[in-house]
Amino acid sequence: MAVDTHITDAHAALLARFRDGVPIALARAISVVENERPGFQAFLHAVLAEGPESARIGVTGPPGAGKSSLVAEIATAFRKNEEHIGIVAVDPTSPYSGGALLGDRIRMNDLATDPRIFIRSMATRGSLGGLATTTKEVVDLMDAFRFDRVLIETVGVGQTELEITAAADTVVVVLVPESGDGIQAMKAGLMEIADVFVVNKADRPGADRLLKEIRQAMHLRAGTALKNVPAHHGADLSRVVKKERSTEPEPVDGGWAVPVLKTVAQTGEGVPDLLEAIDGHRAWLIESGELENRRRARARVRVRDVVERELRRVAWRSEVVGERLEGGLDAIVAGEATPYSVAADVLDAVLGRGATG
Numbered sequence: 001m002a003v004d005t006h007i008t009d010a011h012a013a014l015l016a017r018f019r020d021g022v023p024i025a026l027a028r029a030i031s032v033v034e035n036e037r038p039g040f041q042a043f044l045h046a047v048l049a050e051g052p053e054s055a056r057i058g059v060t061g062p063p064g065a066g067k068s069s070l071v072a073e074i075a076t077a078f079r080k081n082e083e084h085i086g087i088v089a090v091d092p093t094s095p096y097s098g099g100a101l102l103g104d105r106i107r108m109n110d111l112a113t114d115p116r117i118f119i120r121s122m123a124t125r126g127s128l129g130g131l132a133t134t135t136k137e138v139v140d141l142m143d144a145f146r147f148d149r150v151l152i153e154t155v156g157v158g159q160t161e162l163e164i165t166a167a168a169d170t171v172v173v174v175l176v177p178e179s180g181d182g183i184q185a186m187k188a189g190l191m192e193i194a195d196v197f198v199v200n201k202a203d204r205p206g207a208d209r210l211l212k213e214i215r216q217a218m219h220l221r222a223g224t225a226l227k228n229v230p231a232h233h234g235a236d237l238s239r240v241v242k243k244e245r246s247t248e249p250e251p252v253d254g255g256w257a258v259p260v261l262k263t264v265a266q267t268g269e270g271v272p273d274l275l276e277a278i279d280g281h282r283a284w285l286i287e288s289g290e291l292e293n294r295r296r297a298r299a300r301v302r303v304r305d306v307v308e309r310e311l312r313r314v315a316w317r318s319e320v321v322g323e324r325l326e327g328g329l330d331a332i333v334a335g336e337a338t339p340y341s342v343a344a345d346v347l348d349a350v351l352g353r354g355a356t357g
Contacts, residue, residue, distance in 0.1 A: 011043045018047065018145065023118060029119055033137050041306075044137060047144045052295060054086070054143040055282055058152045058168030060193075065174040066200045069265035070274075071153045075117055077275055078149055086142035086150040087111070087119045090135055099241050118147070133305040136167050142300075165193050166301040169294055170281045172196045173275070175214070177206030191217060194258055196277045202262035202270065214260045256284050315350045322347050 007015065011032070017025035021056055029047070057074075059067050068089065075085045111117045120142075122135050142150045154164050173194040178201075197218075199211050223313050259277045263270035285291035314323050328342030347353075 005042055005308065006043055007042045007046055008039055011039055015046055021145070023115070026118060026141065027120075029141055030138050033141060034122070034134050036134065044140070048140055050144065052140075052143045055149045056139065056143065056149050056152065056168045056170070057149060057278060058154065058171045059172035059174060060154045060164045060171065061200075062176070063196075064178070064264045065176045067153050067174050068199070070174060070200055070263060070271075071151050073265050073268055073271045074275065074278075075111055075151060077271060079114060079117060083116075083148040084146075085117045086145065086147035087117065087144065087294040088135065088137055088139055088150065088152045088156045089119065089121045090152070099108075118142070131168045133309055136302060136305065139167050140263075166298055169285060169291060170278055171199055172278070174198045174200050175210060176201045177204045177210050195256060196274065196280050197258060197260040198270075198274060199262050200265055201262070203264050207262060211262060212262060218258055218260060255288070255290075256281060311350070315346065318349065320349045321346055 014025055014028055014032070020027050022067070031037075032043060042280070059071050059074075061067055071087065071089070075087060078085055090136070094157070112119060120138060122138060141150060152164065152168055171193050173196070197214050199214070202211075204282060259273075259280075260272055261273050261277060263274055265271070291326070316336050324345050325342065328337055328345060331337035332339065332342060
C-alpha cells in the first residue's frame with residue numbers, strides 16, 4: 001500500500017507558507033497534525049521530505065525538578081546567539097478534559113513575546129512514554145521548520161521518560177536534592193539515557209551529596225571506580241575516593257563522557273556550563289557518527305509508531321472486527337473463550353485470514 005502523496009489545495013497553500021518560515025503556518029500545521037485532520041499523513045510526508053537538520057535537545061526528570069525554568073534559561077541563552085528556537089512542552093493530560101494542564105506555558109511566559117522563540121504545549125494523551133505519536137510528529141514539524149534547536153521538555157513520570165530518546169539527539173536529565181537517593185534514580189533507567197546530568201536547585205541542602213552519588217554511579221558504570229585497586233587486603237581506597245570526587249566524567253566504552261553539573265535555574269548559575277556540555281555533546285555526535293545512528297534509530301521508532309497507529313485505526317473501524325469482538329465478548333462471559341482467543345480471532349480478521357478454528 002503506497003502512501004497517499006496528494007495534498008489538498010488548502011494544505012498546499014499551508015505548506016508554501018510553512019516553507020517560507022511563517023510562524024502562524026507552523027502553528028496551523030501543528031493543529032492539522034495534532035488533531036489528525038483528514039490528509040495529515042500526506043501533509044507530513046510532503047513536509048518531511050528534506051530530512052532532519054535541527055539540534056534536538058530533550059530535557060527530562062522528576063516533577064518539581066525545575067525543568068521549565070531551566071528550559072527557559074537555555075532558550076534565552078541560545079537566543080543571545082541569534083538562534084531560532086522551538087520548544088515543545090509536554091504537559092500531563094487532564095483525566096477529565098483530555099487537554100494539557102499548560103503549566104509549562106505559564107512558566108515560560110517571559111519567552112512568549114520573543115518572535116524567534118516558538119512554544120507549543122502538548123498533552124501526553126495517555127501515552128505511557130510521556131510522548132504521544134503526534135507529539136513526535138510535532139517535533140518533526142519544528143525540525144522541518146528549520147529551527148536551529150528544538151527543546152523538548154517532557155512530563156516527569158519516572159521510567160516512562162525513557163521514550164525521550166526516540167525524539168531527541170541530546171538528553172539532559174534534571175534531578176534535585178529532594179529527589180532522594182541518586183542511586184535510586186539510576187534504577188529508573190535514567191543513567192542509560194542521560195547525555196548530561198544536571199543537579200538543579202543546587203543551592204539547597206543535599207545537592208553536593210546527590211552530585212557525588214551520580215558521579216560515583218557514572219564511574220562504576222564506566223568501570224573506573226575500582227580500576228587498578230588491589231584486591232582484598234591492602235587496598236588503597238584513597239584513590240577510589242579521589243576518583244569519586246573528580247569533576248571529570250569518564251567515557252563509557254570509549255564513547256561520550258557524561259558530565260554531571262550543578263545549576264540554579266532561577267538565577268542562571270551553572271547554565272553556561274550546561275550550554276557548553278550540550279554543544280560539546282553535539283560536536284561529539286557529529287564527529288563520532290553517532291548522530292546518524294540516533295537518527296536511524298529514531299526513524300525506526302517513528303515507522304513503528306505510525307504502523308501501530310494505522311493498524312489500530314484500520315482494526316477498530318472495521319465492521320468485521322467489531323462483529324467478532326462483540327461475539328467474542330459474549331463467548332468470554334459464557335466461559336467459552338478467553339481474551340487471548342478473541343484477540344487472535346480479531347487479528348485474523350484484520351489480516352484477512354478468516355475465522356479461527
